Amino acid sequence: MNLQDLYRDVILDHNRQPRNFGPLQPADAHAEGHNPLCGDRLTVWLRLDGDRIADIRFEGQGCAISTASASLMTEAVKGKDKAAVQALYERIHALLTDPHAQADAATLGKLAALGGVSEFPARVKCATLCWHTLNAALEHSADAVSTE
Amino acid sequence: MAANCAETVRQGFDAERVRADFPILARAINGRPLVYLDSAASGQRPLAVLRAVEHYETHCHANVHRGVHALSQAATDAFEGARERTRRFLNARSPREIVFVRGATEGINLVAQSFGRSRLGKGDEILISALEHHANIVPWQMLCEQTGCTLKVAPINRRGEIELDRLLGLLSARTRLVAVAHVSNALGTVVPIERIIQAAHACGALVLIDGAQAVAHAPVDVQALGCDFYAFSGHKLYGPTGIGVLYGREELLAEMPPWQGGGEMIRTVSFERTTYNELPWKFEAGTPNISGAVGLGAAMDYVERLGLDAIAAHEQSLLAAATTALERVPGIEIIGTAAHKAAVLSFTLRGCHPHDLGTILDSQGVAIRTGHHCAMPVMTFFDIPATARASFACYNTAADVAALVAAVRTAGEVFGQ
Numbered sequence: 001m002n003l004q005d006l007y008r009d010v011i012l013d014h015n016r017q018p019r020n021f022g023p024l025q026p027a028d029a030h031a032e033g034h035n036p037l038c039g040d041r042l043t044v045w046l047r048l049d050g051d052r053i054a055d056i057r058f059e060g061q062g063c064a065i066s067t068a069s070a071s072l073m074t075e076a077v078k079g080k081d082k083a084a085v086q087a088l089y090e091r092i093h094a095l096l097t098d099p100h101a102q103a104d105a106a107t108l109g110k111l112a113a114l115g116g117v118s119e120f121p122a123r124v125k126c127a128t129l130c131w132h133t134l135n136a137a138l139e140h141s142a143d144a145v146s147t148e
Numbered sequence: 149m150a151a152n153c154a155e156t157v158r159q160g161f162d163a164e165r166v167r168a169d170f171p172i173l174a175r176a177i178n179g180r181p182l183v184y185l186d187s188a189a190s191g192q193r194p195l196a197v198l199r200a201v202e203h204y205e206t207h208c209h210a211n212v213h214r215g216v217h218a219l220s221q222a223a224t225d226a227f228e229g230a231r232e233r234t235r236r237f238l239n240a241r242s243p244r245e246i247v248f249v250r251g252a253t254e255g256i257n258l259v260a261q262s263f264g265r266s267r268l269g270k271g272d273e274i275l276i277s278a279l280e281h282h283a284n285i286v287p288w289q290m291l292c293e294q295t296g297c298t299l300k301v302a303p304i305n306r307r308g309e310i311e312l313d314r315l316l317g318l319l320s321a322r323t324r325l326v327a328v329a330h331v332s333n334a335l336g337t338v339v340p341i342e343r344i345i346q347a348a349h350a351c352g353a354l355v356l357i358d359g360a361q362a363v364a365h366a367p368v369d370v371q372a373l374g375c376d377f378y379a380f381s382g383h384k385l386y387g388p389t390g391i392g393v394l395y396g397r398e399e400l401l402a403e404m405p406p407w408q409g410g411g412e413m414i415r416t417v418s419f420e421r422t423t424y425n426e427l428p429w430k431f432e433a434g435t436p437n438i439s440g441a442v443g444l445g446a447a448m449d450y451v452e453r454l455g456l457d458a459i460a461a462h463e464q465s466l467l468a469a470a471t472t473a474l475e476r477v478p479g480i481e482i483i484g485t486a487a488h489k490a491a492v493l494s495f496t497l498r499g500c501h502p503h504d505l506g507t508i509l510d511s512q513g514v515a516i517r518t519g520h521h522c523a524m525p526v527m528t529f530f531d532i533p534a535t536a537r538a539s540f541a542c543y544n545t546a547a548d549v550a551a552l553v554a555a556v557r558t559a560g561e562v563f564g565q
């Protein structure tokens with residue numbers, strides 16, 4: 001079990017100074033995520049251009065893994081369309097849960113810093129909360145679009 | 149639970165020798181010696197308990213109260229012996245006042261569903277406090293939904309003490325039951341239950357004490373306290389999981405309807421009419437946790453052999469040392485600073501979420517609890533999502549406190565305090 005591997009500098013930096021932090025107004029969609037076990041809560045706001053994420057911000061309260069993961073996610077998904085977000089999430093999920101997954105910095109960029117989480121199974125949920133919340137926001141937006 | 153550290157030293161409470169009674173403490177965690185500071189969540193079991201359970205399982209097991217054969221008699225003797233042991237532990241008048249349940253949670257639910265559901269209705273009030281564990285909140289909320297009675301909550305102050313004046317002010321002729329913790333699991337506060345019991349009785353209300361966090365840290369005498377119900381769990385008293393105790397005054401239990409139906413709790417059954425068994429079996433439907441009760445009895449022998457006052461004094465010296473040392477760590481805030489505390493130390497570290505703190509401490513072999521401790525209203529009151537909580541038991545030592553403080557300092561360094 002390697003602490004330095006979990007709390008890499010990138011994680012600590014994004015925890016201390018989360019990027020894209022604070023409400024986005026006006027927003028096309030938002031969703032709230034909650035992890036009742038540890039009390040982590042966050043809200044993700046989106047501005048959409050078709051099915052491309054034109055802008056994204058988040059706000060919330062959580063541990064370093066949860067906050068840094070959300071901050072890194074907002075940087076990574078800005079400008080991507082839904083299919084690209086989904087593909088990225090699948091790679092992140094593998095990185096978080098499989099200690100043998102290749103932290104493929106070329107495709108994951110700074111998100112590769114989350115690679116240490118796989119050694120701490122109790123913390124995987126902290127890192128995925130933001131992704132589930134983003135997913136919910138994207139689905140909401142689909143609902144909103146389909147009812148208009 | 150007042151303590152005198154000098155006294156402990158004089159009496160020579162030897163925590164190192166106590167440790168040798170707990171085999172699990174010899175384990176390594178993440179390559180380091182285990183420093184177990186999560187006994188408020190569940191205590192570890194001494195060999196005496198493990199052996200009593202093993203002896204029962206290897207020599208005495210059969211179903212209780214059911215057979216003429218020798219083993220059934222041996223099992224019944226062991227189970228009823230544990231009940232008598234529990235009666236002595238609590239100084240209850242009669243073993244009929246000792247109901248075996250799964251734990252504190254089930255004991256409280258039993259009172260809510262049996263007493264509450266049959267007696268309470270619109271206009272009646274149940275009074276709890278703001279420091280309760282969810283186990284002493286939710287059963288009453290469910291009862292309110294079922295019967296239309298109302299839940300009142302006495303507030304706490306910034307030190308984490310119940311505001312006694314406010315609690316007394318909430319007592320009235322409408323109050324039918326007061327349900328409070330003896331010791332807060334999230335904050336360590338020792339609640340002045342003697343005062344509360346007296347005042348509640350003066351208003352004609354009954355009193356249930358949630359003793360889950362108290363029984364391992366001080367002798368409890370239900371007759372001296374005068375409470376009507378007292379609930380606790382075996383696993384926080386160095387006993388097995390899945391066994392606990394509800395004490396209830398005999399006159400009350402006798403009048404209360406059963407809450408679960410089945411075998412064991414009946415005298416005669418026909419399709420026209422069923423008559424119920426006597427106390428306490430009326431409240432023990434189904435085959436009970438026999439080996440659990442045996443283990444719990446052994447745990448009571450164990451703590452009384454060490455001496456609950458001596459254990460309390462030892463834990464108080466650890467609590468005092470840990471509090472003083474942690475307060476010196478930059479960014480630490482102690483949550484729960486009541487004048488009178490038991491062996492629980494909740495804290496936060498600025499810039500480091502309790503969840504991260506828990507992971508860092510675990511990597512050093514230090515097991516603490518992080519989270520809301522099943523007391524979300526307490527977290528809301530202090531406006532924090534969670535705390536880190538170290539809790540002390542008879543087997544903890546000054547070295548455990550030192551390891552805790554060192555690990556917290558490491559966390560502070562990782563998070564740049």
Ligand SMILES: Cc1ncc(COP(=O)(O)O)c(C=O)c1O
Binds near residue numbers: 188254281381
């Ligand atoms: C104060 C308090 N009450 C009730 C309980 C519930 O105990 P159990 O889960 O063993 O039923 C606990 C356990 O955490 C507690 O600390």
